[in-house]
Amino acid sequence: MTALQTFVLPECITGSSADKALGHALIKAWQTDGIFQITSTPDQELALQSALQASKRFFKMPHAVKASCLSDLSYSGYVFSGEEVTAGERDNPEIFTVCKDLPHTSEQVQQGWPCHGPAPWPDADYKSSMQNYMDELGLVGEKLLELVALGLELPDKNTLISLTKNGWHHMRVLRFPAESSSTSRGIGAHTDYGLLVIASQDDVGGLYIRPPVPGEKRNRNWLQSESSAGQFEHQEPWTFVKPVPRVFTVFPGDILQFLTDGLLLSTPHKVKLNTRERFAFAYFHEPHFEAVARPVLGSERDTSIHYGEHFTNMFMRCYPERTTTKRIHRENRLAHIERLKDEVFRPQQQYPN
Numbered sequence: 001m002t003a004l005q006t007f008v009l010p011e012c013i014t015g016s017s018a019d020k021a022l023g024h025a026l027i028k029a030w031q032t033d034g035i036f037q038i039t040s041t042p043d044q045e046l047a048l049q050s051a052l053q054a055s056k057r058f059f060k061m062p063h064a065v066k067a068s069c070l071s072d073l074s075y076s077g078y079v080f081s082g083e084e085v086t087a088g089e090r091d092n093p094e095i096f097t098v099c100k101d102l103p104h105t106s107e108q109v110q111q112g113w114p115c116h117g118p119a120p121w122p123d124a125d126y127k128s129s130m131q132n133y134m135d136e137l138g139l140v141g142e143k144l145l146e147l148v149a150l151g152l153e154l155p156d157k158n159t160l161i162s163l164t165k166n167g168w169h170h171m172r173v174l175r176f177p178a179e180s181s182s183t184s185r186g187i188g189a190h191t192d193y194g195l196l197v198i199a200s201q202d203d204v205g206g207l208y209i210r211p212p213v214p215g216e217k218r219n220r221n222w223l224q225s226e227s228s229a230g231q232f233e234h235q236e237p238w239t240f241v242k243p244v245p246r247v248f249t250v251f252p253g254d255i256l257q258f259l260t261d262g263l264l265l266s267t268p269h270k271v272k273l274n275t276r277e278r279f280a281f282a283y284f285h286e287p288h289f290e291a292v293a294r295p296v297l298g299s300e301r302d303t304s305i306h307y308g309e310h311f312t313n314m315f316m317r318c319y320p321e322r323t324t325t326k327r328i329h330r331e332n333r334l335a336h337i338e339r340l341k342d343e344v345f346r347p348q349q350q351y352p353n
């Protein structure tokens, strides 16, 4: 493939005809390439460089210090190389995951909701540089969702962002080692879980994405019987995502595939190790933990996904041995999700006339 399509986002989205045209172009780029680039602003670039410096400093800390950035309440924190599994095989980056950083005093943490807790930061500097970068990408995510709603010709451009108030946005900072004689696996083929994946990488390279293939059946990763992990791993076509300075790459996650009844596909991607170490950021723009998504297109409008359930299922799948997963099992924390779903789906109380 030639270079990816690159777009410049406007300052704000009004629903103008220019915004609609841009929205259509974004949808079209995803439908042909599975991914597009957006140019970064100087503020975003500063936030990225600061997050990158802070992350390089973090990954150089002694293993014992990194390993202590761990929580049994939240999936935030350090993931050692080989800890995460994708389709039954170990992935090789070391990772720092940032999920919503909730104090012990917050209601959901007190009540023992799965995945809810404070982030185990190594230090205050790391926390502020990561939060600043995620805040920048949060604004990008919201703009993109408005443009996507316009591009899909939804009657209300706020349809998608209505899911992301207090969204469960999270980020993975990844350091991939250089390949060795024993392996060149970075991360196995997979899709990610929410609405948008907004990524950046250094100049090394290693990410591949799968464009839409006419007639190809794609798994629905939110169904237990249709994991997308490992799907198509050894089957072409895969597009190498060439590192380009001062851009973010953007593709859809599982929830956008579900909402659009497959008009947009959650883009499968995988990572190969290179001859040098590589750093990448993957930011995930997500619905609110309690959001219940229903398709906005197609014929399946009364099916739904409880986003927090999908997130929790996916992280338990990624980290079967992690202390966080064990505590969810031990304390039957999934019961909170069942209760939340019951509240949503409980038949309306009937009152006598």
Ligand SMILES: NC(=[NH2+])NCCC[C@H](N)C(=O)O
Residues within 6 Å of the ligand: 084, 085, 086, 087, 187, 190, 191, 192, 193, 229, 314, 315, 317, 318
């Ligand atoms: N936490 C993530 N987003 N991990 C991406 C890799 C794929 C993941 N291990 C899975 O089984 O779905």
Ligand SMILES: O=C(O)CCC(=O)C(=O)O
Residues within 6 Å of the ligand: 172, 174, 187, 192, 199, 200, 201, 207, 269, 271, 280, 281, 282
């Ligand atoms: O390494 C990359 O560029 C992407 C990483 C990725 O796919 C992920 O963290 O989910």
Ligand SMILES: [Fe+2]
Residues within 6 Å of the ligand: 190, 191, 192, 269, 282
């Ligand atoms: Fe990914």
